[in-house]
Amino acid sequence: xxxxxxxxxxxxxxxxxxxxxxxxxxxxxxxxxxxxxxxxxxxxxxxxxxxxxxxxxxxxxxxxxxxxxxxxxxxxxxxxxxxxxxxxxxxxxxxxxxxxxxxxxxxxxxxxxxxxxxxxxxxxxxxxxxxxxxxxxxxxxxxxxxxxxxxxxxxxxxxxxxxxxxxxxxxxxxxxxxxxxxxxxxxxxxxxxxxxxxxxxxxxxxxxxxxxxxxxxxxxxxxxxxxxxxxxxxxxxxxxxxxxxxxxxxxxxxxxxxxxxxxxxxxxxxxxxxxxxxxxxxxxxxxxxxxxxxxxxxxxxxxxxxxxxxxxxxxxxxxxxxxxxxxxxxxxxxxxxxxxxxxxxxxxxxxxxxxxxxxxxxxxxxxxxxxxxxxxxxxxxxxxxxxxxxxxxxxxxxxxxxxxxxxxxxxxxxxxxxxxxxxxxxxxxxxxxxxxxxxxxxxxxxxxxxxxxxxxxxxxxxxxxxxxxxxxxxxxxxxxxxxxxxxxxxxxxxxxxxxxxxxxxxxxxxxxxxxxxxxxxxxxxxxxxxxxxxxxxxxxxxxxxxxxxxxxxxxxxxxxxxxxxxxxxxxxxxxxxxxxxxxxxx
Ligand SMILES: Cc1ncc(C[n+]2csc(CCOP(=O)(O)OP(=O)(O)O)c2C)c(N)n1
Ligand SMILES: [Mg+2]
Numbered sequence: 001x002x003x004x005x006x007x008x009x010x011x012x013x014x015x016x017x018x019x020x021x022x023x024x025x026x027x028x029x030x031x032x033x034x035x036x037x038x039x040x041x042x043x044x045x046x047x048x049x050x051x052x053x054x055x056x057x058x059x060x061x062x063x064x065x066x067x068x069x070x071x072x073x074x075x076x077x078x079x080x081x082x083x084x085x086x087x088x089x090x091x092x093x094x095x096x097x098x099x100x101x102x103x104x105x106x107x108x109x110x111x112x113x114x115x116x117x118x119x120x121x122x123x124x125x126x127x128x129x130x131x132x133x134x135x136x137x138x139x140x141x142x143x144x145x146x147x148x149x150x151x152x153x154x155x156x157x158x159x160x161x162x163x164x165x166x167x168x169x170x171x172x173x174x175x176x177x178x179x180x181x182x183x184x185x186x187x188x189x190x191x192x193x194x195x196x197x198x199x200x201x202x203x204x205x206x207x208x209x210x211x212x213x214x215x216x217x218x219x220x221x222x223x224x225x226x227x228x229x230x231x232x233x234x235x236x237x238x239x240x241x242x243x244x245x246x247x248x249x250x251x252x253x254x255x256x257x258x259x260x261x262x263x264x265x266x267x268x269x270x271x272x273x274x275x276x277x278x279x280x281x282x283x284x285x286x287x288x289x290x291x292x293x294x295x296x297x298x299x300x301x302x303x304x305x306x307x308x309x310x311x312x313x314x315x316x317x318x319x320x321x322x323x324x325x326x327x328x329x330x331x332x333x334x335x336x337x338x339x340x341x342x343x344x345x346x347x348x349x350x351x352x353x354x355x356x357x358x359x360x361x362x363x364x365x366x367x368x369x370x371x372x373x374x375x376x377x378x379x380x381x382x383x384x385x386x387x388x389x390x391x392x393x394x395x396x397x398x399x400x401x402x403x404x405x406x407x408x409x410x411x412x413x414x415x416x417x418x419x420x421x422x423x424x425x426x427x428x429x430x431x432x433x434x435x436x437x438x439x440x441x442x443x444x445x446x447x448x449x450x451x452x453x454x455x456x457x458x459x460x461x462x463x464x465x466x467x468x469x470x471x472x473x474x475x476x477x478x479x480x481x482x483x484x485x486x487x488x489x490x491x492x493x494x495x496x497x498x499x500x501x502x503x504x505x506x507x508x509x510x511x512x513x514x515x516x517x518x519x520x521x522x523x524x525x526x527x528x529x530x531x532x533x534x535x536x537x538x539x540x541x542x543x544x545x546x547x548x549x550x551x552x553x554x555x556x557x558x559x560x561x562x563x564x565x566x567x568x569x570x571x572x573x574x575x576x577x578x579x580x581x582x583x584x585x586x
Contacts, residue, residue: 026190111172204342496566
């Protein structure tokens with residue numbers, strides 16, 4: 001229990017007192033939270049010092065958005081809310097994008113912001129960094145709280161933790177006004193006011209009728225398919241999920257951050273036949289995957305519909321912790337609402353009692369049709385990867401990354417960009433759960449260095465960040481953070497001189513370059529060298545391989561500038577079609 005200097009009470013007795021600073025630290029520690037990602041300043045500078053003095057890991061960033069992204073992904077990796085700590089108004093706003101992104105992605109995090117004096121803020125009298133932060137945060141996160149009195153800190157932290165991790169996880173805002181930190185109270189009473197949260201993310205057991213409905217649908221399927229989302233990865237029910245897939249023999253598709261839940265090389269993976277299985281499957285079981293844009297909203301031609309809005313003929317089973325997710329885009333025939341661990345184990349039990357060891361594998365012609373397409377596509381891919389063009393392109397560079405991850409399956413792969421994202425996702429196999437961290441539901445740029453810092457801090461494993469040159473720019477200054485904490489992060493920048501490609505020209509012929517084009521031939525490796533890390537400039541797969549192997553071996557912060565053919569990418573990578581095109585006749 002942190003206390004401040006003893007004070008002499010009116011009675012003359014020496015009274016141990018504590019204060020807001022220490023109560024917040026004690027409340028976090030009591031709940032097993034040992035790391036804070038943040039950026040100091042008024043009113044939280046002393047707080048960061050005291051937290052460090054109390055044995056917490058305080059990781060300071062160069063911009064709050066990166067601290068927020070770090071907190072969010074730490075939450076995803078650990079199932080404990082990641083903590084981001086910011087100063088008032090501008091610091092808070094800088095952290096807010098990460099909070100909103102965490103909420104959209106169902107990552108548990110708590111954004112703790114210091115705030116200015118309530119009385120002045122509420123009368124809008126112009127305080128230092130005045131802003132009604134609570135009101136602004138509220139619509140962008142799962143829950144938002146403010147604590148005004150030291151004796152309420154325990155409750156405030158407990159509510160924030162529960163809101164972040166229970167049910168569907170998400171972002172929580174906790175507003176701590178400057179005055180709160182300085183408040184004092186009796187140390188013993190303070191200690192008693194803290195709450196160690198019991199069972200912060202209670203199991204949610206699915207109903208037996210819902211389980212039966214799902215099993216019956218699966219049993220009758222001629223062309224079943226399982227889609228694993230990042231909710232399935234978050235659940236840490238890895239063994240049961242694998243068991244379910246292997247015992248039923250049903251082909252599965254991993255969404256991006258579910259890659260590695262089973263090794264991507266697993267024979268039941270249908271990833272290399274994605275468009276075929278989505279259009280053809282007759283029963284699709286979604287496990288922690290939402291039917292959002294990433295799955296074409298469960299309808300249209302992707303799903304065998306006759307036009308872009310038409311529903312296909314398949315039936316859906318959906319495992320999700322949130323009842324409101326069900327029927328959000330198309331009809332869900334068998335909703336299975338509960339936490340993924342409980343749902344999957346209930347399914348396994350039902351399958352056992354239903355069929356014992358005699359659960360029939362899916363019809364052979366379905367498996368054969370998938371295998372044929374897979375083999376064809378994988379052979380085509382192998383051919384492309386074997387090429388060694390000059391200049392290096394996404395494929396020849398990623399052939400190297402693919403080998404490095406295969407040799408280092410515990411390494412964590414962070415990935416952002418457009419082409420740099422899409423090609424990496426499809427080419428680089430993952431072998432273990434929660435090793436691929438990327439732009440998620442929004443396709444947001446800027447997660448790169450925040451995710452990398454957190455991944456290294458939380459896991460101690462080497463991190464490889466595959467970054468588009470544009471994507472990297474959003475958080476690039478954090479290479480100093482990588483060096484400051486000496487983190488085993490190898491940043492590889494796929495440098496194609498711009499957003500999507502480096503070949504656009506200004507149609508006017510004027511001196512400004514096109515909006516998508518950067519300084520050509522930039523040497524990002526020198527940025528890392530500026531802070532004492534290792535920089536490498538590579539133009540061939542052989543050079544890239546050598547530099548990556550050295551980075552993994554040395555565990556030194558490394559930045560590899562990988563020069564990629566500036567004409568190799570496509571507009572927006574795989575999602576070109578989402579760009580609006582004018583209906584105006586030319
Ligand atoms: C916060 C944010 N701003 C802008 C975008 C739009 N955007 C999508 S991908 C991308 C960058 C693509 O370029 P790069 O990272 O160099 O990848 P490349 O395709 O060139 O490999 C941008 C700016 C976004 N997704 N998120
Ligand atoms: Mg680029």
